[in-house]
Amino acid sequence: MARAGVSWMFTTADFALTLPGRIEALLSRIETLMTRIDHVIDSADAVVAHVQRTTGAADTVVASASAASHTALELIEMFDPIAKKSEPMARRFVDNLSDAEVDAAIAMVDQLPGLLDHMEALLPILATLDTVSPEIHELLGVTKDVRRAVIGIPGFKFFRNRGEDKLNDEMEDEQR
Secondary structure, three states: OOHHHHHHHHHHHHHHHHHHHHHHHHHHHHHHHHHHHHHHHHHHHHHHHHHHHHHHHHHHHHHHHHHHHHHHHHHHHHHHHHHHHHHHHHHHHHOOOOHHHHHHHHHHHHHHHHHHOOOOOOHEEEHHHHHHHHHHHHHHHHHHHHHHHHHHHOOHHHHHHHHHHHHHHHHHHHHH
């Protein structure tokens, strides 16, 4: 037993002597571990900050998309009845429209500027037609008077029949 007591005493003394070195090594490892933990915390803080920025940007995108979606929904609600009502007419229009007709419509639209220029030039002339109308009526009256006078000329019937025969001969020649 005395040996066991001495052995225990040496073991305890050895333990007590090595304890400061072991504590120092343990503290060194704890410091290293704390440095690594600080780096992990810094990295986690950076990740959290990045996530917060990303979340803020996502919130902005969601708000913008929500506003756009709301506007689109309003437009759809506004134009949906019109679209449903005009769908059969549009389908019939598209089904019956040929490529040649589309080309002709495009060509016609291309001609509109020139047509507008011609119409602008023609409108002043058309505006004067209301003053021409009485003159034309007067001219027709004079023409009727001249016709009556010519019909009354002796031998005019002969000339008229001869002219009609000549016109009939010319028409027959043209038809052949």
